[in-house]
Amino acid sequence: MPNSRLPSFKFLIGFEAAARLGNYSRAADELCISQSAISHQIAQLEQQLGQPLFRRKGRGVELTVAGRLLLDSVGKSLEQLRNGLNRIETYMDGSLATVVCPAHIASGWLQPRVDRLLQLHPGLCPIISIDESARYIDELDVDIAITTEPLKQPGLFEVPLLGDELIAVCTPALAGKPDLGMVCLEGDLTSDWVGPFIRQHFGSLRKIAIYDDPRLVLDAAVRGRGLALVSRLLADDALWSGQLRRMPDFPGLPLGTVWIARVEGETRIPLVRAMFDSLLQFAQDEA
Template sequence: MNNPYRPLPPLGALIGFEAAARLGSFSLAAEELNMTQSAVSHQIRTLETHLQQPLFLRISRRVELTDAGRDLMVSAQEALETVRLGVRRLDAYSKPGSVVIHMPPAFGALWLAPRLARLRGSHPDVDPWLYTGSHDVDLTESEFDITLTTEAPIGEGFAAATFLREERIALASPGLAADFQNCMGEAP
């Protein structure tokens, strides 16, 4: 049977590589990862051997990424970030009653945060986790239980309800309002 993971390099070595590439130093990577400089250097050599090409140029006491190293750094950072976020999402499964709520940062800070204590008091079995982001999310790909968004999701498995209606009004001093209305051709 064909193993699709066979061409992948040792994934542990990618962590050392990513840190060294980002920091531009095997020593700084070792310090950040709580390893020896020799261990990071060994991970890089293992990776270079597996990929059959150099990822760093060793210049005196410093290192620089090769073109292949720069290319791999982007992929390694994206892959490691995806795994990190996936592992972080697992926390919700270990805590019964967890409800992950996604909303814009200002709404979370100004509307939900002042109400959290009351929510926890009236529903002690619910553990709300607030995730704030200023972008809408793809609910088919996320682990959010509830999201506040400007558009209702399309597709099966979603229940949408109007939560709050937004109303915007202009506020201005009477003089400024009159000037604005005169400019717009409206009577005050």
């Protein structure tokens, strides 16, 4: 019958260090204990498991098959534990507030407003992430989420932030030129929704280049390669700075509402609520 009793955590720490370093002495130095203590811990671990975990190799050691199997589990578990401890450390830092949002909003709308956030809240250190797989607010990995659809997660305060649309833009130097070409997003050309819109309103324009990331399309437009159809929020900074101009002769395509969310009631730290309120105020002022 398998032994269901878990080995001592101290033994597993010593085993992992010896396995990683291939030497009991170096493992002992890393853990600030004696070599005999490491040897004793591993001997007890082997006795409990009923399997040899190491064999001698020169002046060091190497893992047996059983040792390699155990290291795979122990290594993953320790890494997960270290990550958890790092997350707790981040959670306890009263200056950090994490906002997760789509990449085009982070680079086009949010990034240019970070300086204003820091001026309003000098103690704030925002963590800005475009990892949408982590967008669900748990007050540990994510404090604020900006999303293109409401999360509808229990316990959230969630409100509309901004409206977005696909708009035609180009540099002022290209505006009005009769031979204007177009830089395109591959996904838009093949989209059942955006594709027909492009063919109807932009079909007469020759294609200059096709990209697979909207940020590359925007960059190409800023470089003067041609007209681009991009999210207004992505192009926000380039429009405000005058690098790009919206082309009034071409229609836009509404993309819907962008939402912002945080936990209901008291937030993890006051700066989360302050950051949320400031972002919402920015959007309301600019509207």
